[in-house]
Amino acid sequence: MHGDADIASIGALVADPGRARILLALGDGRALPASVLADEAGVAASTASAHLSRLVKGGMLKVERHGRHRYFRLSGPEVGELIEALARISPPAPVRSLKQGSKAHAVRFARTCYDHLAGMLGTKLMEGLLEQNLLAGGDGVFDPEAARDDRLAAPGYDHDYRLTPAGIKDLKAFGIDFDSLPARRPLIRYCVDWSEQRHHLAGSLGAAIATRMIELGWVRKAGRSRALHVSDEGFTGLREQFGVELTPTNGH
Amino acid sequence: MHGDADIASIGALVADPGRARILLALGDGRALPASVLADEAGVAASTASAHLSRLVKGGMLKVERHGRHRYFRLSGPEVGELIEALARISPPAPVRSLKQGSKAHAVRFARTCYDHLAGMLGTKLMEGLLEQNLLAGGDGVFDPEAARDDRLAAPGYDHDYRLTPAGIKDLKAFGIDFDSLPARRPLIRYCVDWSEQRHHLAGSLGAAIATRMIELGWVRKAGRSRALHVSDEGFTGLREQFGVELTPTNGH
DNA sequence: CTCACGTTTCGCCCGTGAACGAAATGTCGT
């Protein structure tokens, strides 16, 4: 028999700024080599190595050998969920350099969250879908106070979003093939976006929309961070098809 | 404009064993005075005071003054969600004393999670509801591997549980008044139980069932922890009405 | 086979923060 859960040991792993940056970089489930992560964390290779082995020993990361590189990734979705939960209540980090500043800006503007869209892009899209009545069942806002009514309600499960007939029609026109979506995964879920404190679309539909937008060239992965770059066609397409008013400058 | 999320600062708050025990004790949203929390954490009052003020400054806790006591509670549901996410991937804590051991045992056996039932009681009940076809749409298991199919899937939203006609009938007979349940809160949600790694029932139905069981005297709050005590009527009632085979000894 | 590169181990320095008791502060009950 064992005792209570030792959450302090996990907390200690996250407590170091270098390790935290490593976790954030791996946040959407990608695999990255140690050297890149050292760079990402802003520490020497030896230091990063120590951090990485502690994270592996603690069960948060797992390793894959590929030639003389060692690729690290989150050991499971629960870890990603933890990172999201942490980011949601974390204060904004102090900006260390101009480059870091604009990089953080890009991540907040549009990024990947697992396999769907997040950041301002993700939440504005959700808003557009709701305004055009393609989606119904919630208002897209994250309101910690509302949940207080019945003490502390279950976390993040407070809305039942569903597609409207118009939504199915428009999304089919957009290029979503509903028949080919995985059966066992729910069509529509939502995440609370940590940078916007609003909802963005997840579930298999969220993933399909993200895939389709990349396919159309509306967005593309920017560099090796989770940030996404929105193309001109993306901006016009988002406005015309989903009523999303998004401009390259309204990020901050 | 601000930079990335500073999850390390939150991690540092959780990293200390004393603070972690405080957070765990407050995990379901209750308010407790500083002296009780000092006892719970196993440290001197002065030490606990320092911990508590750091947790408040960090935004994880808030204070309410009541006479010469100061009651602390989680500052919001997001914090509770974080604690659950942490506990889910944490190793079992080393047992420090016999008393702590049996206390941890009691918590794993049956406890409160926000306003519904968790621990072995909660997961066995979920299992019973599914076996008797009062509930459908999932199998009650938490399987991190299954989510791997489509990379890292959205966290914890992988099933769509729903009541069957038989479920509505039986639960009405059990004493649940469906008409009086809050409208804006979803009827059925689930949580991944950190001690059992299975699902237990949440949502307004989960809360109503918990309330009704307390009303019937099947369970009662044990002491000032989150643990619940199951009465003899509770054991027989659970078996007869929900097919739950639970004995006082199968906790470990 | 040997070189080059990615990664880990080692040894050392240094700063941070957790612990406690004692004493100060504050609040209630009588």
Next chain:
DNA sequence: ACGACATTTCGTTCACGGGCGAAACGTGAG
């Protein structure tokens, strides 16, 4: 107003863990 109790502040001690560079290790490329 006084004494009891809850809580915080203060001052000190002490241990743990992060940081780096140098050197060792291991693997793939030429």
